[in-house]
Amino acid sequence: MSIESDVQISRPRGRLIEARNVVKSFGQTPALRGANLAAESGEILAIMGPSGSGKSTLLHCLAGIFTPDSGEVWFDGRRLDELSETARTKLRRTAFGFVFQFGQLVPELSAADNIALPLLLGRTGRKTAYQKAEAWLDRLGLANRAGNRTGELSGGESQRVAIARALVTQPKVLFADEPTGSLDSLAGEKVMALLVGVAREEGATVILVTHDARVAAYADREAMVRDGLVTTPSDAAMAR
Amino acid sequence: MFRLGLRLSLRGGREALVRLVLTAVAVAVGVAVLLCVLADFHAFQVSNNRPCWECTASAPRNAAPASAELWNTSADFYQGQTIERLDVAALGAHAPVPPGISRLPGPGQYYASPALAALLRTVPRDELGARYPGTLAGTIGNQALTGPGELVIFIGYSPSHLAALPGTMRVDRIAAGPGKQVWSSYFRYAFAIGVLAVLFPILILIGTATRLSAARREERFAAMRLVGATPAQIGVIASLDAIVSALVGVLLGFGVFALVQPALANAALIGTRYFAGDVTPTAAGYIAMLVAVPVASAIASLMSLRRLQISPLGVSRRVTPPAPRFGRVVPLLIGIILFVAGLAITNNKSIGAPAYPGLIVIMIGLVVGGPWLTAQAARVFSRLVTGASALLAARRLADNPKAAFRTVSGLVLAVFLGTIVAGLVPAVNATTATPSANALSNVLLDAFGGGGPGSPGMAPRAGATLVSQLRSFQGATVIPVYALPQPRGPQGRPPDVTPGDLVRSGPQQGQPYDSIITCAGLRQLAAVGQCAPGVAAVKVSAGNLLYSDNPTYSTQAIASPSSPAISGRLAKYSLGAVLVKVSNATTLERVRTFLDTHTTQSQSAVPPKTYGEAVQIRIAYATIVQRLVYIAVALTLIVAGCSLAVVVGGGMVERKRPFTLLRVTGTSLATLYRVVLLEAILPLFSAAVVAAGIAYGISVLTVDRMAPAGTPMPMLGHVYYLTLGAGLLASLLVIVVTLPVLGRLTGPRGVRFE
Numbered sequence: 001m002s003i004e005s006d007v008q009i010s011r012p013r014g015r016l017i018e019a020r021n022v023v024k025s026f027g028q029t030p031a032l033r034g035a036n037l038a039a040e041s042g043e044i045l046a047i048m049g050p051s052g053s054g055k056s057t058l059l060h061c062l063a064g065i066f067t068p069d070s071g072e073v074w075f076d077g078r079r080l081d082e083l084s085e086t087a088r089t090k091l092r093r094t095a096f097g098f099v100f101q102f103g104q105l106v107p108e109l110s111a112a113d114n115i116a117l118p119l120l121l122g123r124t125g126r127k128t129a130y131q132k133a134e135a136w137l138d139r140l141g142l143a144n145r146a147g148n149r150t151g152e153l154s155g156g157e158s159q160r161v162a163i164a165r166a167l168v169t170q171p172k173v174l175f176a177d178e179p180t181g182s183l184d185s186l187a188g189e190k191v192m193a194l195l196v197g198v199a200r201e202e203g204a205t206v207i208l209v210t211h212d213a214r215v216a217a218y219a220d221r222e223a224m225v226r227d228g229l230v231t232t233p234s235d236a237a238m239a240r
Numbered sequence: 241m242f243r244l245g246l247r248l249s250l251r252g253g254r255e256a257l258v259r260l261v262l263t264a265v266a267v268a269v270g271v272a273v274l275l276c277v278l279a280d281f282h283a284f285q286v287s288n289n290r291p292c293w294e295c296t297a298s299a300p301r302n303a304a305p306a307s308a309e310l311w312n313t314s315a316d317f318y319q320g321q322t323i324e325r326l327d328v329a330a331l332g333a334h335a336p337v338p339p340g341i342s343r344l345p346g347p348g349q350y351y352a353s354p355a356l357a358a359l360l361r362t363v364p365r366d367e368l369g370a371r372y373p374g375t376l377a378g379t380i381g382n383q384a385l386t387g388p389g390e391l392v393i394f395i396g397y398s399p400s401h402l403a404a405l406p407g408t409m410r411v412d413r414i415a416a417g418p419g420k421q422v423w424s425s426y427f428r429y430a431f432a433i434g435v436l437a438v439l440f441p442i443l444i445l446i447g448t449a450t451r452l453s454a455a456r457r458e459e460r461f462a463a464m465r466l467v468g469a470t471p472a473q474i475g476v477i478a479s480l481d482a483i484v485s486a487l488v489g490v491l492l493g494f495g496v497f498a499l500v501q502p503a504l505a506n507a508a509l510i511g512t513r514y515f516a517g518d519v520t521p522t523a524a525g526y527i528a529m530l531v532a533v534p535v536a537s538a539i540a541s542l543m544s545l546r547r548l549q550i551s552p553l554g555v556s557r558r559v560t561p562p563a564p565r566f567g568r569v570v571p572l573l574i575g576i577i578l579f580v581a582g583l584a585i586t587n588n589k590s591i592g593a594p595a596y597p598g599l600i601v602i603m604i605g606l607v608v609g610g611p612w613l614t615a616q617a618a619r620v621f622s623r624l625v626t627g628a629s630a631l632l633a634a635r636r637l638a639d640n641p642k643a644a645f646r647t648v649s650g651l652v653l654a655v656f657l658g659t660i661v662a663g664l665v666p667a668v669n670a671t672t673a674t675p676s677a678n679a680l681s682n683v684l685l686d687a688f689g690g691g692g693p694g695s696p697g698m699a700p701r702a703g704a705t706l707v708s709q710l711r712s713f714q715g716a717t718v719i720p721v722y723a724l725p726q727p728r729g730p731q732g733r734p735p736d737v738t739p740g741d742l743v744r745s746g747p748q749q750g751q752p753y754d755s756i757i758t759c760a761g762l763r764q765l766a767a768v769g770q771c772a773p774g775v776a777a778v779k780v781s782a783g784n785l786l787y788s789d790n791p792t793y794s795t796q797a798i799a800s801p802s803s804p805a806i807s808g809r810l811a812k813y814s815l816g817a818v819l820v821k822v823s824n825a826t827t828l829e830r831v832r833t834f835l836d837t838h839t840t841q842s843q844s845a846v847p848p849k850t851y852g853e854a855v856q857i858r859i860a861y862a863t864i865v866q867r868l869v870y871i872a873v874a875l876t877l878i879v880a881g882c883s884l885a886v887v888v889g890g891g892m893v894e895r896k897r898p899f900t901l902l903r904v905t906g907t908s909l910a911t912l913y914r915v916v917l918l919e920a921i922l923p924l925f926s927a928a929v930v931a932a933g934i935a936y937g938i939s940v941l942t943v944d945r946m947a948p949a950g951t952p953m954p955m956l957g958h959v960y961y962l963t964l965g966a967g968l969l970a971s972l973l974v975i976v977v978t979l980p981v982l983g984r985l986t987g988p989r990g991v992r993f994e
Contacts, residue, residue, distance in 0.1 A: 065466075086470060093468020104463045108252030118467040120244060149253055165467065 015074070016041040016205050017173055022061050022071035024054075031057040033228035034071065041172070044196060044206040046219035055209045055225040056177055062207060063096055063175045064088035076172065093122050097166030097174040097204070099195065101181035104162055105150040111157075112137060112146040115165045122169070136164035140194065156187035163195050167202055174199050177209045185214070192218050241473055245480030255893075260485050262886065267489025267537070269882045270442035271529055272496035273875050276504055278521040279497070283505075283514035287386040292419030293338045294324065298409035306332030309344065310402045311411040316836065317849045318368055319825060320856055323356065323391040329402040336414045338394060340384030345396030349377040353385055353392040367829035371836040382515055389513040444650055445883040446486070446533060447540035448890075457481075475542055482541035486534040494526070564641055568612040572605025572934075579938060583945050595942075602934060606656060607649050610927050614641035617926035621918075628907065629914035636919055647880070647887045648924045651971070654876035655964060656931040661869040662960035663939025667953075669859045679767040681852030684828060686835045687817040697723035698839070703815025706838065715823035716831050719761030723816035724754050724779060755780050755816055756806055762799055764821055769799035777810060778803035822850075870963055877967030884920055885974040889981060892916065896985050903986040912986065913979050920975050924968070932964075 018038035024031045031054045039045045049055040060066040061073055064080050073080040076095070080088065098104060105114050112133045119129035137143050140160045150158055159179060166174050179195060180188030196218045199206045208219055216222050224231045249260060294313055308331045316323040330344045337344055341351045350372050352360060357379050360369050372395055380392055402408050461474045469477075505516035521529075579598025586594050615638055622634035637644050688698040698706065703720070710718045757780050759771035771778050780798040818835075822828040828850065835848045892899070899912055940953055 089465070089468055089470050092466065096468075098466050100466075104466060106248075106460045106463055108248050108256050108460065113247075117244075117464065120241075121464070121467065121469045121473060126243075151253075169468075 015039070016043075016076060017062055017207070018074045019058060019062055019068075020072040020074070022058065022068040022073065024057055024061060024066060024068050030228055032061065032068070032071075035061075035225065035228060035230045037062070037223055037230050039173075039205050039207055041205055042200075042203050043221065044199065044208065044219045046208045046210060046216035046222045047225055048210060048213075048216050048222055049225035051211065053225045054228040058225060058230070059175055059177055059207060059209045063098070063173075064091055093118055094169060095172045097169065097171040099159065099162045099166050099174065099176040099179045101178040105158060105165070107150050110147050110149055111142060111153065111161045114150065114161055115168050118165060118169050132168055133164070136168055137161075139198070140164050154187075155183050156191055159183065159187075159191045160194060163191070163198065167198055167204065170202060171204055173205045173207060175207050175209075178211070179208070180210075180212065180215055188212075188215065241476050242480065245477040246484065248477060249481045249484040260488065262889065263482075263485035264489035264492055266448070266882050266886050267446055267486050267533060268492035268496055270445045270879060271490050271493025271533060272500065273879055274439065274442060275493065275497040275521050275525070275529065276500065277875075278525045279501065279504060279519045280507075280514070282520060282522055282525070283518040286518040287512065287514055289418045290386060291339050291383065291414075291416045293326075293384060293414050293416075295415040295417070295419045296411055296413070297415065299412035304332070304412070307334040307336070308332060308410055308412040309335035310397070310399055310408050312402060312405055312408040314407070314847060316371065316847050317832065317853055318359065318363075318391065318829060320853050321391055323393060326392075326394045327397055327402055327405070327408075328394060329397040329399040331399055331410075336412065338384060338414055339416075340381035340392075341378065341394060345374070345377050345394055347396050347398040347401070348374040350374050350393055350395040351378050351380050352376060352394075353380045353390055355389050356391040356393055359391070363829070366833055367826060368833060370833050385515075387513040388515055389508070442650075442879050443536065444646060445879050445886065446537055448647060448883050448886050478541045479538040482537040483534040486537035487530075490530055490533050493529070563638070564611040564615050566612065569605070569609040571601060572609045575599070575601030575603075575605045576934065580941065583941055586946065599938070602938075603653060603656065606652055606927070606931055606934075610645040610649055610652060610923070611642040613927050613930055614645045614923040617922050621922055629911045629918060632915045633918035633922065636915075637922060641923070644919065644923045645927060647883050647920075648927060650876050650883070651880035651924065651967075652927040652931045654873040654880070654967075655928045656935045657869055658873040658960065658964060659932045659935035659956065660939055661866050662956050663936055664942060665862050665866040666955065666957060667939070667943045668862050680765065680850075681855065682822050682828070682850060683765065684820040684822060684831060684835075684848055684850045685817060686820075686839065686848035688815060688839060697814030697816040700812055700814055704811050706815065707818065709838065710818060710820060710831065710834065713827060713831055713834070715827040717764050717821040719757070719764055719819040719821070720810075720815055721761075721817040721819060722756040722810055722813035724756055724813070756810060756813060757799065758810065761819070765819065767797075769797035769803070770801065771799060771803065772801035772805070775805040777806045779806055870959070873963060874967065877964075877970065881967070881971040881974045884924075884971050885978055888916055888920055888975050889978045891919070892978070892982050892985055899982065900986045909983055909986070912982055916979065916982060917972075917975060921972070924971065928968070 015038045019035055022032050022035045033054075035054065035058050037045075037047070037058065047055045047058060057066065061068050061081075062075075064073070064075075064083065068081055071081075075091070080091070083091070092098075106117065109117065112130060115133035115136055116126075116129040119132060120126065124132075134143070134146060137146050140163065142157060142160055142164070145153060145157060145161075150161070153161065159182075162179075166176075174195075176195065180191055183191060192215055196206065206219075208215070210216055249256065296311060296313075298311075299308055310329040310331065312327040314325050314327075316325050326338065328338070328344060329347070335344055345351055352372075357376060360372075360376065363369065372393055374395065377396075380394065385392060457478070461469075461478065464474060464477075465471075501519060502516060505514060505519040507513075575598050577598070578601055579595050582593075582595030582598045618634045618637035618641065622630060622638075688703075697703070703722075707718055707720050710716060756777050758777045759775050762768065762770055762778075769780075778799050780803060820831050822831060832848050903909065903912065936956070943953060
């Protein structure tokens with residue numbers, strides 16, 4: 001997989017998700033200045049870059065959370081940026097999964113509730129939703145924590161619940177933004193191994209934002225974001 | 241989704257439970273206050289709609305005697321309270337029976353209202369009971385009364401006895417419809433304004449309570465949006481959360497109201513105690529509360545979630561609202577200009593109506609301009625006061641002055657209205673309770689034969705006897721007022737009055753002399769003038785002054801050294817009236833009872849009463865308005881205090897993270913306390929001072945423009961300072977009570993954030 005140039009190209013086959021010349025600003029502050037990035041189905045892609053480079057914004061644009069000011073975002077043959085908020089919401093529920101550094105779990109709910117939540121939102125039957133949630137808890141070694149609220153879980157356990165919740169709907173893409181940012185290195189490695197392992201088993205594409213080279217090492221490929229643009233690792237190395 | 245929403249609200253852990261309880265308590269306070277207002281309004285309406293038996297009109301001459309009766313209504317007084325008296329005599333077997341009793345009292349019997357019956361049992365007979373001939377046959381039922389405290393008596397007579405009394409009429413049908421009451425619509429509007437004045441802060445309280453810990457909830461909802469919850473689904477969950485809290489709060493409010501209802505029934509908010517059974521909202525009121533409050537809460541909750549429609553990342557990218565501009569003060573300035581202009585064109589007939597729009601615009605202007613005032617106060621404060629707490633508080637206030645002011649806006653309006661009323665009502669009362677009126681407050685007047693010019697008065701011999709008997713009362717000084725025969729023209733033509741018969745100076749200039757008063761008596765009543773030295777008695781024109789029930793007129797000087805002297809025996813003149821100066825309340829009631837029983841009843845058109853009682857009756861309405869507004873101010877202060885507590889508590893929970901970080905990095909807890917206190921106090925005091933200042937200015941302008949010359953400038957009395965001071969102090973105490981929460985929230989255990 002090659003890093004995209006700024007030249008507009010037709011969408012090649014095999015690319016599941018793609019950002020083309022994406023520009024995004026917050027007020028007067030530009031975050032992305034024409035970023036291009038694509039990921040293939042089943043690929044694990046790490047987006048790296050210094051703080052404030054725009055890597056999280058790029059991830060949010062790819063996930064349909066932010067709408068680009070200009071440029072295009074494609075997912076599975078459809079222009080994501082042209083979809084309505086309702087359609088993008090549905091996509092987030094059915095085709096995407098998310099694991100963030102913290103704050104993505106609902107503290108009022110138990111671990112099982114949190115995992116079942118996306119299924120319940122999608123009107124899956126209650127019984128089925130909880131059966132799947134329990135299966136995931138079992139798979140990630142959290143069977144004995146099903147009834148615990150998130151405040152009662154350790155950081156690593158919380159992230160494992162988040163991974164289960166992200167994958168319970170069998171998404172095509174799993175977005176992870178600094179998934180180990182709040183963990184120590186040992187717990188972080190365990191979480192990453194688990195995340196990559198189950199994602200591969202599920203066949204999900206993983207787009208991973210991190211500034212940690214050890215986390216990025218779990219990826220099939222790395223992309224570097226600097227000043228709102230995606231550059232190749234070699235480019236980044238040359239710049240250094 | 242409903243199940244999930246209910247689960248989040250009811251079984252969402254300790255924080256959700258605390259939020260639910262806090263919200264429910266805040267809503268309960270608001271609901272209880274509203275129910276109290278509605279209950280009193282309902283009681284007021286029931287009281288107004290009771291059958292007005294006093295409105296009964298006389299029957300046609302050809303009415304059948306078998307179904308008719310003789311009827312004579314009058315008023316009496318006891319210790320400043322009015323006693324409604326009906327003297328009645330059946331003419332036949334089918335004579336109509338007034339409401340509240342099962343049959344007419346026979347001669348020598350009377351029915352009394354429960355309150356009067358209790359008085360009759362406890363007060364010495366010569367002070368009250370002797371006024372009513374006969375024995376108590378029973379008590380009058382609620383149907384005839386406005387409340388449990390009303391003093392009413394139905395006295396039975398023989399037809400021949402009652403027919404001889406002046407003012408007796410024949411009746412064959414007793415009025416059953418509600419009476420036409422001059423003040424009813426006035427009080428209805430006052431209630432409506434009171435409800436609105438209280439409703440506004442209550443809505444703010446409910447809205448604030450519903451959005452308690454909004455930022456933390458928004459983060460949760462953002463997490464749900466992230467995994468695919470639609471805005472509608474989030475709306476359902478948030479609405480359910482608000483509705484559940486509000487419903488619990490409404491039910492709790494019903495309970496609180498049930499607890500305070502007995503006290504409310506005894507409160508006599510507008511001077512009348514209502515029956516406890518009437519002091520309750522209607523079923524529609526309860527249902528409206530049960531529906532409207534949860535709906536209002538749901539709307540407030542949905543409005544607070546508007547930000548989440550922007551991004552599933554929720555509040556992670558909040559745009560700082562623009563600072564309020566000076567333009568926000570423009571409505572306030574326009575209101576002041578409109579008010580001053582309206583006041584300038586008002587006259588006695590319009591009684592200030594042209595100034596009302598200005599007053600309303602000023603109130604709107606205070607609410608609109610409040611955030612700007614808050615921002616300016618924060619800016620000035622940050623310049624004047626240095627230190628970490630001042631910096632943090634001023635920064636947060638300047639960041640969102642609109643939110644900071646919203647909490648105290650109801651309170652500021654209460655301060656505004658309270659200050660206007662506190663300024664105006666004493667000024668209005670001062671025009672009635674003049675020094676002269678106060679000097680005569682313990683002087684009882686009883687006029688005979690209607691009083692006033694041309695009235696025949698009491699026959700000289702009977703008058704002399706009466707005066708003599710009155711003088712036997714210990715503590716009573718009797719000043720007789722003799723009726724001066726009026727010159728009469730031949731064959732009924734207008735009186736042939738010579739210039740010497742007319743008053744030459746003073747307020748009664750041009751009026752004929754109608755009375756004679758002794759100079760010894762005048763010396764007892766210094767307020768109404770003096771004779772020339774060496775004179776025993778003078779002619780005066782007392783008719784339109786002394787006998788008026790308006791203290792403004794009745795206490796003006798009637799005599800002066802230039803008043804014509806009169807000599808000779810005064811006993812040859814009819815007795816027009818007696819003025820009895822009493823030394824205490826017991827003597828007053830004994831003298832009044834004596835006058836009631838020893839002068840022909842209803843011979844005096846006005847029952848014997850003191851000038852002090854006349855003043856009290858006159859200023860009662862202004863006092864009631866003042867009391868209503870103070871009650872509204874007090875209720876608003878309670879509600880605003882609750883809003884403050886909710887906001888302060890909620891703000892602490894929302895800022896747990898930054899406060900904890902400040903504390904673990906060395907900021908003392910005292911500094912954080914000061915931050916929280918300053919954030920609440922600054923908008924409250926800055927806007928309240930401006931509101932009070934404008935309101936006081938309005939009072940001064942109004943008195944200057946509309947009150948009679950010589951009316952003192954409004955001074956805010958101790959009740960005003962006590963009410964406002966206590967309210968503001970209570971608000972501050974509420975904040976202080978919440979401060980320990982800050983200590984626990986920011987403790988070392990709070991360092992770990994989920």
